[in-house]
Amino acid sequence: MKTKKIIAFISAAVLAVSMTACSNSERTHDGGEITSADLSQLQTELVTGTSDVSDALDDETADVNDIPEVKLITDREGNIIQVPESIETIVSTAPSITEILKGLGMADKITAADLYSSDIEGIDPAICTIDFYNLNIEELAAIAPDVIVISGMSMAGADNPYAALKDAGINVIYVPTSETIEDVKLDIEFLAAYMDAEEKGAELVADIDAAVADISAKAASVTEKKTVYFEIGAAPYLYSCGSGTFIDEIISLVGAENIYAAESGWLSNSEESVIAADPDIIISNVAYDGYDFNEIKTRVGWDNIKAVKNGDVYYVDSNSVSRPSQYIVDGMYAVAKAIYPDIFS
Amino acid sequence: MSRSKGILTSVLTAAAIIAVLIIGVAVGSVVIPPLQVVKIFGHKLFGTSISGVNAAYVNIIWEIRFPRVVLGFLTGAALSVCGTTVQSVLKNPLASPFTLGVSSGASLGAGIVIAGELSFMGKFTLPFAGLVSGIAAMFLMVGFASKIDRTLQGSTIVLTGMVLSLFINGIVSLMANAKNEKYKQITKWQTGSFSGRKWDYVLMLAIVLAVCFIYFMHRSCELDMLTFGDEQARGIGLNTKREKTVMLLVTAVLSGTAVAFAGVIGFVDLISPHIARRIFGAKHKLLLPMSAVLGGIFMVLCDLAARTLISPNELPVGVVTALIGAPFFAWVFFSKRKK
Numbered sequence: 199m200k201t202k203k204i205i206a207f208i209s210a211a212v213l214a215v216s217m218t219a220c221s222n223s224e225r226t227h228d229g230g231e232i233t234s235a236d237l238s239q240l241q242t243e244l245v246t247g248t249s250d251v252s253d254a255l256d257d258e259t260a261d262v263n264d265i266p267e268v269k270l271i272t273d274r275e276g277n278i279i280q281v282p283e284s285i286e287t288i289v290s291t292a293p294s295i296t297e298i299l300k301g302l303g304m305a306d307k308i309t310a311a312d313l314y315s316s317d318i319e320g321i322d323p324a325i326c327t328i329d330f331y332n333l334n335i336e337e338l339a340a341i342a343p344d345v346i347v348i349s350g351m352s353m354a355g356a357d358n359p360y361a362a363l364k365d366a367g368i369n370v371i372y373v374p375t376s377e378t379i380e381d382v383k384l385d386i387e388f389l390a391a392y393m394d395a396e397e398k399g400a401e402l403v404a405d406i407d408a409a410v411a412d413i414s415a416k417a418a419s420v421t422e423k424k425t426v427y428f429e430i431g432a433a434p435y436l437y438s439c440g441s442g443t444f445i446d447e448i449i450s451l452v453g454a455e456n457i458y459a460a461e462s463g464w465l466s467n468s469e470e471s472v473i474a475a476d477p478d479i480i481i482s483n484v485a486y487d488g489y490d491f492n493e494i495k496t497r498v499g500w501d502n503i504k505a506v507k508n509g510d511v512y513y514v515d516s517n518s519v520s521r522p523s524q525y526i527v528d529g530m531y532a533v534a535k536a537i538y539p540d541i542f543s
Numbered sequence: 544m545s546r547s548k549g550i551l552t553s554v555l556t557a558a559a560i561i562a563v564l565i566i567g568v569a570v571g572s573v574v575i576p577p578l579q580v581v582k583i584f585g586h587k588l589f590g591t592s593i594s595g596v597n598a599a600y601v602n603i604i605w606e607i608r609f610p611r612v613v614l615g616f617l618t619g620a621a622l623s624v625c626g627t628t629v630q631s632v633l634k635n636p637l638a639s640p641f642t643l644g645v646s647s648g649a650s651l652g653a654g655i656v657i658a659g660e661l662s663f664m665g666k667f668t669l670p671f672a673g674l675v676s677g678i679a680a681m682f683l684m685v686g687f688a689s690k691i692d693r694t695l696q697g698s699t700i701v702l703t704g705m706v707l708s709l710f711i712n713g714i715v716s717l718m719a720n721a722k723n724e725k726y727k728q729i730t731k732w733q734t735g736s737f738s739g740r741k742w743d744y745v746l747m748l749a750i751v752l753a754v755c756f757i758y759f760m761h762r763s764c765e766l767d768m769l770t771f772g773d774e775q776a777r778g779i780g781l782n783t784k785r786e787k788t789v790m791l792l793v794t795a796v797l798s799g800t801a802v803a804f805a806g807v808i809g810f811v812d813l814i815s816p817h818i819a820r821r822i823f824g825a826k827h828k829l830l831l832p833m834s835a836v837l838g839g840i841f842m843v844l845c846d847l848a849a850r851t852l853i854s855p856n857e858l859p860v861g862v863v864t865a866l867i868g869a870p871f872f873a874w875v876f877f878s879k880r881k882k
Contacts, residue, residue: 470571
């Protein structure tokens with residue numbers, strides 16, 4: 199009886215020691231410790247997409263045969279995260295992410311997506327069931343995908359509700375709600391690196407760059423800058439935006455000027471400030487059921503606005519100017535054509 | 544009150560109303576020179592020349608600000624008149640259309656219309672639904688409270704109102720959550736705004752206010768009697784039950800209409816009757832018009848703050864009245880307790 203106990207104790211102790219040794223060697227990658235300088239070098243290499251971790255380690259340590267292939271990348275918040283070996287199933291929680299994943303050729307790996315992704319071509323509406331305003335963590339845990347991509351939108355006002363998913367062994371990655379074209383490119387590059395689709399990612403980014411270059415070149419021929427009022431919320435609760443938003447960036451990119459460029463972020467603007475600004479163009483992206491943007495032309499007191507007098511009131515698709523994905527290119531051209539039809543036809 | 548003092552009061556009141564309307568129209572997120580404002584009014588009222596005036600300013604002053612300021616004044620006046628009458632009828636200093644559940648009831652109706660995307664009266668669908676459900680909520684609330692406490696005094700009515708309001712707000716939040724894309728619209732309505740309201744709204748509220756106000760003035764002696772208490776009032780020969788019911792019905796219609804047009808705006812209906820009573824005494828013949836004027840002025844100033852503090856952004860006016868009104872409410876409640 200006693201000997202049995204002793205044997206059990208010893209074997210347990212041996213097991214414990216060997217496990218520590220194991221995890222130790224994993225952490226230090228065979229004794230060669232990764233210093234913070236190494237990491238920052240890695241980071242810069244990785245952001246430029248030239249290298250992955252095993253390459254970098256190859257240079258420094260000869261004996262790497264027993265190390266599992268680990269690919270580390272920097273996420274959009276600057277954390278270094280490990281890329282899973284293979285990704286077969288993905289859950290997307292925002293339409294912009296679904297669009298980027300689709301662009302990366304990952305559409306068939308999306309097993310569940312948010313409700314708003316259902317209008318994206320090539321995505322089965324039946325899988326778009328996640329209500330990210332009222333996120334059901336249990337539902338996500340039950341789907342148990344390899345990766346869940348969280349958008350900044352889903353994080354609104356809450357501290358991390360996804361910790362439980364990480365604990366359940368699901369990879370949770372976070373993409374902020376980008377407000378600039380540059381940031382969208384970074385989002386795409388990050389997702390491409392994580393999903394092991396760097397080539398496709400580079401193509402998408404190149405397309406955006408080409409569109410920006412094309413539009414800037416054409417915008418250079420604008421002689422008289424037109425002023426634009428962009429309406430996101432219809433009367434009586436008007437909503438528009440100032441600088442630091444996509445819409446403002448697009449408007450200046452095409453060579454026009456947002457009447458609220460001096461403000462920052464989203465604003466519930468007053469009616470009189472629109473009338474006083476007297477914009478050349480009014481663009482609406484309001485698209486709820488039963489709403490017709492032509493209503494703007496008949497608003498009481500708006501009849502003297504240049505845009506109304508000249509009939510320059512337009513609608514652009516709301517999704518392409520509000521979703522931070524590669525489809526902002528469509529939004530850029532739609533806005534450009536509305537403002538300068540002669541230049542961008 | 545002596546005759547000369549009465550004339551003086553009337554003149555001062557009229558001057559105050561005109562002054563606040565002028566300030567309300569002249570000041571806004573867009574700065575318009577006062578001379579141009581005068582020219583625009585001169586042109587619209589007397590047909591004088593408006594040469595040299597920016598056409599945009601004409602629209603801003605006449606089509607945007609003026610109706611908005613007048614609607615603000617009428618809404619403040621209507622809610623204050625209602626506050627005065629319910630406080631007298633229920634002999635409760637904490638009673639008001641807001642605490643009686645009219646506002647939350649109206650937001651339920653508005654929420655159903657917004658979330659359900661209903662439309663049966665064009666742009667007046669929303670106000671109409673607000674009006675009907677506001678009146679219904681108030682009667683439900685008074686009926687329920689009188690089951691618990693027949694005299695409808697003390698904290699019963701406030702507590703019942705709070706319970707009902709919380710319950711209804713729960714339903715509205717539920718709808719707003721179920722219809723995410725309408726969330727903003729519903730919450731906007733719940734914080735009240737005069738933004739984008741034009742002359743048609745002004746005209747309708749003016750008619751309802753005029754009719755109800757004349758009725759209350761006509762019954763001002765009965766209102767005085769009710770404040771003495773049921774027994775005295777019955778002693779003088781008043782059919783108190785019928786009187787109370789009719790008064791509450793008229794109050795519900797008036798406050799429901801006001802809330803329906805502007806959304807939920809709290810505290811004005813509670814504050815101005817108290818201030819008016821303190822300055823002008825408790826006789827309804829003077830109290831009613833004076834609390835109306837005070838409420839109107841207060842509302843115009845609150846709306847002025849709402850549209851200029853963070854311009855060209857606009858704050859919901861209900862937020863401004865709540866910021867000023869909530870501390871006042873606490874003060875009324877606690878100073879009554881100490882006595």
